Amino acid sequence: MAQIVPPPDFAKLCTLRLGGSMKRFYKTTDCGDLTTAVAAADRSHVELLMLGGGSNLVPPDAMFEGLVVQDARTNVSVVNDPMDWPSDVDLPKDFPNPAGFPPGTVLLRADAGVIWDRLVEYTVAQGLSGIEMLSGIPGTVGAAPVQNIGAYGGEIAGALLGVVAWDRQLNRVCYLSRATLGLGYRDSILKRSRASWGATGRWIVLEVDLILRRSDLSVPVAYGQLAGHLGVETGARVPLSQLRAAVLDLRRSKGMILDSADHDTWSVGSFFVNPVVALAAPVLARLTPEAPRWPVAGAGAVKLSAAWLIGNSGIEKGFALPGSRAAVSSKHVLALTNLGGATAAQIRELGNYVITQVNEHFGLTLVPEPVML
Template sequence: MSAVASEVAPSSSHVLADHTTMRVGGPAQRFVTVATTDELVDAVRVVDEADEPLGVFSGGSNLVVADAGVEATVVRVATRGITVESQDACSGVSVRVAAGEPWDAFVAQAVDSGWIGIEALSGIPGCVGSTPVQNVGAYGQEVAQTIAQVRTWDRAAARIRTFSAAECDFSYRHSRFKGTRMPARTTGDDVSAALGGLSPRFVVLDVLFQFALGDLSAPVAYADLARGLGVDLGARVPLTDAREAVLDQRRRRGMVLDAPDHDTWSCGSFFTNPILPVERMAQLVERVHEVAGAELTPPRFGAGPGHEKTSAAWLIDKAGYGKGYGLPGRAALSTKHVLAVTNRGGATTAEIVALAREIRDGVESRFGVRLVNEPVLVGVEL
């Protein structure tokens, strides 16, 4: 990789397990950490101009990499910067945030500053640049509700492109950035193909958020959170109260990073909640009644015209995979939340993926619904 080596200095640690919350994954052929937006663009441009495989990531909280690693240059985004671009009582505040800023630290700053709209997204690991890609959401909020623009490096066009919120094509845990990958540059390029979501066409440089100003949260939109706060759905509470209540909920589910707690050695929720056409949902209800008893009914939530969403956690549990399933093995479900596949210490990617595959196939066999993984899988498949 002489073209890369001449312009980009490598970082010391290239084992990807050292940079992911699941703590699995082999080495990158070359590993580079960038601290500024210019460095990020230059690093990506150099590798692309050399026509070599490239992966890009930031916090590593949504990444599962093969034990063999990747034969590619991997760029870790560690850019920093939070800039208030405008602020007034009527229109609120516009804040531009570098892609590598840690997400939860930014949420804490927003709460302290009276910026309303992401307090329910407290405690989520990872960095700001990943949030629009996944359209991160929790406890009744989605990041799409506060994003005004996403500025990216378009690798295919080799130029900066800025997308308005409407152009991001946000939907449940999805966006145009997640759905648009960099194509393999050479026909049959297995390395580039294996990188999948780690090799996006659009590399997020920074995100412009638009917040309302005030002391009270957005209306509480999640039933468990409302109960924890002792308020009705739709109520507004002090921003700090909302944040602390969310952090409490997440800690009880093992969803706040804590190194001694192996329940947090995960990618958070491993599967997304299924969204089904209403006819398909009716079939699922019938199937549940047939195999699990008429007294059980899967949760049902509105998900747009003609569709309903159900709970992946409910399906996993009712299919026989309870909290701690897989223990005392090195890969097991969290003892606090069945949606989290966890590394109990020393697990390999192969073990993590085997457990996830067993659960996915078991749910499909029992209920006829095929769960979809939320993390980006690199060099492995379910």
């Protein structure tokens, strides 16, 4: 069922707690209503924004003249026998044969409107392993494959089977397998299609399919800081609830868990992606030996720490431009926060300042992670 309600301000729906008004807002719990609204907007050449949790968005200060659609569907289904996987959508040729899944495999389908961390909490409570290291990441399920969300040594790519999506170009529902999605570091074909389609790309995720394992133990701990917090070696497996609690502790210590009473958490999380550079890139010669870097398998490249680059370009935690209510988080330099009363323009100005400082020190241009309207 659709809800026609007075358009709210972005500030009420975005984790930055800022932004102007919307001209048109449509919230629905019906998939057919959603695709009908999207198709109508496209026919009328109305700019479209699919809004999930508002955790990866820097909205405009002025009124958004397009249509904002929010998917409020929250169904989650678990299939214990992969051979019973639903076939309501034509599956691609590269879809794996469920008969080949190992014993203990469980398939889970979640609507795009489900809050991501509630899904993780649910899987942990049900003894389903595979996404527990992604605890605490804000936003909705539908946004997860777009960004190929990841943290603490894991990505959704590791558990993703595919997505049911609305194809705005062909005006039909389709299935995109993990291989078709072209997942990379904070990247996918869904995200790349924004280059020609705008803030919302060609495909709108309707449902996400995950492959999980029935187990009380986590996947092997792959991130050193997380292993240290747990007091185990990397590669160890720990109870699901223990790993989830540790991840939430670490995220909270960095201001990465939204708290309405703590302005340090009024952010989009990590504002910049960690840059991936070629092994021959000049920037590597300008880094000190202790600068974090991680090899990118098969790419002849390394991933650098955006936080290290920012912190070593003269920008400290808590930094703010004169007269601005936007500031670098006092807990983590990778987050830009709203101290209360900040504008989107001030967030952008601070982001551009950080980019300039890093470029002047290291000759490298950081790329913002959130969508900027």
